[in-house]
Amino acid sequence: MTSPVGLHRVVEPAGVLPQAAWRLDPDPRIGPNEVRLRVERLTLDAASLRQLRDKHGGDGEKVRAEVLEIIETRGKMQNPVTGSGGMLIGTVAEAGRRSPLGLRVGDRVATLVSLTLTPLAVTDGLVRWDGRSEQVPCEGYAILFARSIAVALPTDLDPELSLAVLDVCGAPALTGRVVAEQVQRRSREGDGRPVTVAVLGGAGKSGSLSLVAARRAGAGRTVGVVPVSAEREALERAGVADAVVVADARDPVGVSTAVTTALGVPADVTVVCVDVSGCEHGAVLGTADGGTVVFFSMATSFASAALGAEGLAADVTMLVGNGYVPGHAESALELVRSEPGVRALFAARLAAH
Numbered sequence: 001m002t003s004p005v006g007l008h009r010v011v012e013p014a015g016v017l018p019q020a021a022w023r024l025d026p027d028p029r030i031g032p033n034e035v036r037l038r039v040e041r042l043t044l045d046a047a048s049l050r051q052l053r054d055k056h057g058g059d060g061e062k063v064r065a066e067v068l069e070i071i072e073t074r075g076k077m078q079n080p081v082t083g084s085g086g087m088l089i090g091t092v093a094e095a096g097r098r099s100p101l102g103l104r105v106g107d108r109v110a111t112l113v114s115l116t117l118t119p120l121a122v123t124d125g126l127v128r129w130d131g132r133s134e135q136v137p138c139e140g141y142a143i144l145f146a147r148s149i150a151v152a153l154p155t156d157l158d159p160e161l162s163l164a165v166l167d168v169c170g171a172p173a174l175t176g177r178v179v180a181e182q183v184q185r186r187s188r189e190g191d192g193r194p195v196t197v198a199v200l201g202g203a204g205k206s207g208s209l210s211l212v213a214a215r216r217a218g219a220g221r222t223v224g225v226v227p228v229s230a231e232r233e234a235l236e237r238a239g240v241a242d243a244v245v246v247a248d249a250r251d252p253v254g255v256s257t258a259v260t261t262a263l264g265v266p267a268d269v270t271v272v273c274v275d276v277s278g279c280e281h282g283a284v285l286g287t288a289d290g291g292t293v294v295f296f297s298m299a300t301s302f303a304s305a306a307l308g309a310e311g312l313a314a315d316v317t318m319l320v321g322n323g324y325v326p327g328h329a330e331s332a333l334e335l336v337r338s339e340p341g342v343r344a345l346f347a348a349r350l351a352a353h
């Protein structure tokens with residue numbers, strides 16, 4: 001029997017869901033409610049790629065070898081240190097007769113579920129990948145379950161651009177929702193103060209999209225926090241934030257001071273989109289009492305965030321961005337289509353890789 005959530009693909013340990021499993025079975029034979037994709041390209045999440053680069057001193061050959069080893073050993077791409085994976089694009093090779101996903105053979109799609117729970121096999125040894133870029137051209141296959149999510153690739157955007165956007169599409173969707181709720185609440189209460197938003201990692205993929213989403217949701221003032229002047233200049237050229245500041249996201253006082261100075265007050269909503277650990281306390285300290293911190297970084301220590309907020313006596317709501325909000329894919333793609341500044345940031349990022 002094929003489980004709609006993929007329990008039958010779990011090899012070890014028994015009884016857990018695929019994301020929590022150490023190893024999955026990537027057998028290409030599908031059940032009646034499964035879909036097999038011919039994989040064209042993977043994207044590795046930023047926290048995972050950074051950890052691998054740091055571990056191997058930037059040696060692309062060693063990074064490639066370890067990624068290949070992870071996939072072969074675990075039957076999926078899940079970095080054992082960060083616990084994170086990424087996503088992929090591919091073409092439907094076979095669809096089970098009872099699959100509810102509505103996919104047909106030949107459809108070119110992007111998966112909107114993590115590689116950490118997707119049975120995956122690579123057949124070309126990743127020979128076309130240099131081990132340095134976040135996008136990984138490859139040949140192989142992947143299995144989708146009945147509860148998986150996939151979306152057709154748009155025909156008006158380059159597939160590499162689409163993959164980069166869809167990889168982080170949950171961030172702007174949830175940011176927009178949280179900001180809109182804050183704006184609506186203040187309106188109901190007759191509170192005329194503007195909602196302020198800070199995005200740590202504002203020049204990155206999820207960060208730049210979140211800044212635009214916050215503005216569209218009614219934020220009165222936004223600030224992007226970046227680690228170096230080159231990113232500040234790029235974000236200022238893009239014009240997606242009202243202010244841009246340079247601060248090390250791991251420095252709580254530095255982040256809080258930079259955000260408060262730029263906004264005039266602590267942020268009502270702080271969105272964490274960085275790929276390094278140790279940013280939890282700065283995000284909490286820079287957020288106003290009654291505000292909200294949204295964590296989208298897979299490098300986040302949620303124990304540190306919770307205990308740090310307690311230790312600071314910070315009355316903030318903390319949310320885990322789970323990557324899924326209804327309509328998130330098309331919403332993020334539309335942001336890139338309609339916001340030249342964001343599109344320029346993405347284009348520069350892809351060119352650099």
